[in-house]
Amino acid sequence: MRFVLAILAFAAAAVLVGIGIAQRTVFLEPDKVSLGAVVENQASYTVLTPEALAANPGKQTITVSGGGPVHLAYGRTEDVLSWIGEDPYVSVGYDGEAGELTSEVVVAQPVDDNTPGTPATDEPQADEESESAEAEPDPAASPVGSDLWLDEFTGDRTLTTTVDVPEGITVLVSSDGTAPAPGRIVVAWPLDNATPWAGPLIAGGALLFIVGIVLVISGVLAHRRSRGPRRNLPKGPKGKLMRAPRPPRSQRAALGSTGPSRSAGRAKRIALLPVLLVPAIALSACSSDYWPDLSSAPETTAPATPVETAAEGEADEAESTEPEAPAVVPAVTVPQMERIMRRVAVFTTEVDAAADAQQLAERFTGPAYEARKANYAIRKSLPDQASLPAIPAAPLTLTLPQQATGWPRTVLTIAKNNDDETVAPTALVLRQESPRENYKVLYATALVPDADVPEVAPASIGAPPINPEFKGLVMPTGQVAPAYADVLLKGDESEFAQFFDPEGDVIRQQLGVEGQKAIADDLPDTADVAFSNEPGDSPTVALATNDSGALVTVSITQTEKVTPNDGGTIGFKEGQPGAALSGFDEKSAKGVQRVIGIQLMFYVPAVGSEEQIRLLGWSESLIGASEVK
Template identity: 30%
Template structure:
């Protein structure tokens, strides 16, 4: 009787435990389910600063898109750029940095850096890939514009404090890895309890059975029947042989009968243990499968500084090129060099400035070739992330008889790219292949892997242009593919032949600070730079005069001189240098010149 009660209680306990476990699993999916998002807010009362940086690691803190809400007074902007670009633009300016999230996920962690109280407005910088402008409030979904690391810069105008009300909403980990396993385990426990109820004994010995002996009307369990049969057999043996049965033999039936409930309970317990073990094993597998993979850790900002990361994306390059072309168009149309200043510098600014001055006095003087962005043939982008940075484009639009190389340079982080050279390709020239995904730029003196360094190549070209008998005559390809060399030598020879009353000297000298060297796909290099072409004339005899053309006269202030004159031209050139070990000569890829100065001695 006691065994039956324990049997029943165990089964009921299993069912109740199963129900509780099942409800716990269901609760994890419903009332206890985690929220879909979690929002962290910047603490109030921090130190004000004109700039705020949001580190790129926050974008990858959780999987999915991060949403940022910024509130502030008046106009402000949020710009996206490479971490090293953002850091370089911030420089020594005082700023706050959003570095992470508190342990409870409710607060953004801010770090303040002291520095200069103001900075130029970051609006319009070429460093930013995307820019969001707002007034009062901005809701921004942070998605990367390309592979790699990205940071954000928040600012008003560089002088006012940046907005301090910032909140970031992250996708939350809504996985409940124990929900399904708990529901499975609960169901198994309920089944185990039900099975235990069905496994209860069919009957058991009672005091009445024991008093009835072998002849009682109640048969008892199988064990009891076997015991009674054995007792009968022993009695027959005793009667037949006179042997006396061992004391206590008659009680064997009762002992074996008491074993029955315990055996049944042990069998049921073993079944429950097997079911529980199976449930626990299933729980481990389910929990493991239910766990979301941890997000890959974001790379440090140093990764963006490494080789292989181009300084511009295609979208940036096209935007910059359009602004450059627009500035040149405005300057050319008005013959006003001031309109060039935001986007033109170096040789190109010198040549166009003087071109405008000459054309204002000499209507027939040929204008400079226009700069176009509409037909972009190729781009060359450096992966050298230090400044100055150089990029190049090959374009051919309206007014471009041949394609031209446009060389742009960014002198420092807070300056924009400016056009320093617009050089038409030589007829019949094939532009060398250069990796568009970002290529190496070399120092002008670096000869590694090259037949000549950049400065040697330009110096060789200068010597070749100065003398028909130059030592570089066989080292630099010329002829139909490069008519510039032949035309320059012919021009100089004509001046000498026609100027019987003068002595003339010509020189083509490299301007080192204008030299840019890009590595080509075949291991060679494309060298772009400027030569100063000086044309010096002196009368042979006292009283002799030299006459200059109308274009030079517009700059010199007169046409005739008896003391001598000096004309200066800026030559924009590009030379291909073969890789080391090659037997091929260098090739002049592009060249042009423009008058930038004329004076009397």
């Protein structure tokens, strides 16, 4: 009977293990679904629309193939289309009914060949001009390295990458910006091909196999105990059977009585089979795809929203006919800004070392550009002159992008220098003039000691820009620069001094009335000095804070004119930055002048606040020197 049960156990084990293995082999469903498109148009750009990317749920694995370099970038749909501008491109969409990707050529301004009034004889000439234009196309801008992209990838001939883009994101595919974009695109999404019963089936089969082995072993042992013919043995007294005399121990050893021990050894070897087999079977089913997932059971069955509230919300939504306001979109995301800052930091280090003012214009503009450009000119004549502070890449302790409504766009960020704790954090204002231009540093200021930066909106929301004439602040932002320029020039006698907090304002000591007096005292009696301040030409950048105030960044230029008063001449001191920057090493009867560029960041409170305008950061540098004209 035990052998029969063992056979049944082996048969059941084979069936269960076979079904379990079949679920992971012959019956296994695909682990992904793919859609492909072949683009034969010669456009330089191909766009994967949000509809194409969301054709199936899950992460998107995109494979792009072409005959040359391959570039893939993704960003907000509005940003991608703004970057492309008026250039034609291929739009890859999704046809839900057919279940396939579609492609169409999009031209911003199609040319109408049938313009009324055009002579018929001009058509061949137009065709010749068109063919000539096609033969020598204007190079298109390359999207590689644009600050607009949330991320980008490059490859040679073939590129495969997996992304997980949310709604509203578009993928841009290109080659080098001049050659046609790669023509073969495949998008794949993962499928859930887990077989939760494969593991239990294989484990159950292994258990039955062990049961069968145990039945076989026990059957063999029972059979051995009961095997052998029964013989009629002589009976002893009272009819009892007489046992054969037991041989001596020495005779038993000589005979080699090993029968029982051999059967025990075979039984042990048989018992080792399931011990070795079960782990092998178990290892084949150790993946989570083999077992049921019991962790997704709901914690509670109570509704997340009370029934009455949900009904009222639905009624209000049904009655409302007003269009929804567009979602607020910041100019950049935090990861995007971190990548931009790494690029700016590396670029600045390289350009500062080369002192290349022409290349500097790729990433700097306005007062920040003027300061570094002048420093490069001074260092060429005075190699020992210190360069301006480097731009730290990370960490970013604050990122406040403008809420994007078009271009230009601005971002305020504060970067801390981890390499040198004695260096003050740097507050930077970066500006992007157009979609195809990268962000450039407009202002670069060092925070004052213990700067109390007010709370601002998270980077995921951004801050709205404030109009220079906005009346909701203690002073319109457009008046901050001229007002503070007057305070530097006149000190407490200025009519605007009451609006600015003097505590911690070290720039007043250096470039204000005290600093101007110190410069005048150092001059000989035969020379006079005159100072004048005026707002810089750079735009005022003002972003709102959480308390209805504003972070305002401006620039001021201070001109220092030194003229002789005895009819003599005067000039720059030899070996000084003024002489190196101006290149004027002679004496002049008209006098000489220096121009100081001052970059400032303020906190301007809201109307009704008892606070004063507070200086948060500043920097000053020599940006001009010449003979007085």
